Amino acid sequence: MWESIKWLIPSVTVPTLADGFTAIGIIVVGLLIIRFVVRPLIFKLADLLDKKNHPVMSDITKNVYPSVRNALIFSLIVVAASLLVEVWLFDNAKLAVYIDSVYVFFAFKALYDVLGFYLKNPNRFETGKDQDILTPFFLRISKVAVMIIAMFTIASLWNFNLNGFLTAIGLTGVALAFGIRDTLAHIFGGMSVALDKPFQIGDWVMTGDEKIDGTIEDINLRSTLIQTSDQGTVYVPNSYLVNRPIYNLSKRTQRKVEHFLYVSNENSEEMIVKFVETLREQIALHPKTMKKVIHVAMDELRPNSCRILIRYFVDTNDTELMLQVRQDILFVAKHYCEEYDIKLVDPNLGQFGWSD
DSSP states (O other), X not given: OOGGGTTTOTTOOOOOXXXXXXXXXXXXXXXXXXXXXXXXXXXXXXXXXXXXXXHHHHHHHHHHHHHHHHHHHHHHHHHHHHHHHTSOGGGOHHHHHHHHHHHHHHHHHHHHHHHHHHHHOGGGSOOOTTHHHHHHHHHHHHHHHHHHHHHHHHHHHTTOOHHHHHHHHHHHHHHHHXXXXXXXXXXXXHHHHHHHOOOOTTOEEEETTSSOEEEEEEEOSSEEEEEETTSOEEEEEHHHHHTSOEEEGGGOSOEEEEEEEEEETTSOHHHHHHHHHHXXXXXXXXXXXXXEEEEXXXXXEOXXXXXXXXXXXXXXXXXXXXXXXXXXXXXXXXXXXXXXXXXXXXXXXXXXXOOO
């Protein structure tokens, strides 16, 4: 057995039973130190950073521990094996590349684990007011970048021909780009959403064609998850969103209310004017209406009726409150229609009634 590995370690010697017990002892003692000394120290440091209002550093310390632990265990195995064969394996030219590759892997794995933690807990990453939209998006990109960089770093240690590989990848990429151009459009659309920041997770949005109306749940590389008003969920391709006007309804501070009354031409001009002026005054008196823009006027004349436009703004973004104000104004309009004996007609049916 030992003769068969001399091609790798020429100076290898057959270990004795004592060497075997020594190697096992090193591993056992090392594992105990890692479990009862290193681990408590790292987590105490993380708790201390958290108490000092450094939550990001605390999270990083906790999440790099698994890779640090695995690197230490690997080091114990190499040291134990070195004592077993009486050759310091860290200096072995043939094994050095392999050992360095393992350490590089654990280093990138630690970074990958940190990014994965923040992808699951974006609220822990202090990036400012735009963190809800930017953090999940760029963390996903960063995880992919870490894997690619790790792969090329390890390949360079093994003297892999990266130039030829990159050339082949480039040619293949051009061919694939034509086949996945729609997917690429969605990805670049996601980047545009992240950079332009038209909305954040939790915002209520609506597209200009009103086909999409709901709350942003998540933003991915390819699509955006939206919870619709009927409590359903829909994955919308990012390219669809960036190519259409997006109304961020969560950013509104006022709500416009607009409806129409169709008044019979049998009503006198004097009573219609009086009704319009009174209704305008009553809208202005409502505590939740904006006083600067109140429109109540006849804007259309028909053979048997005229249309009265009612337009005003409510000082709220709450739909329920807006509907309550709208109801109040409609009751006021109904009251003064009865007081001034204003006859309303349905423009579709030609019968008396309300129409908005």
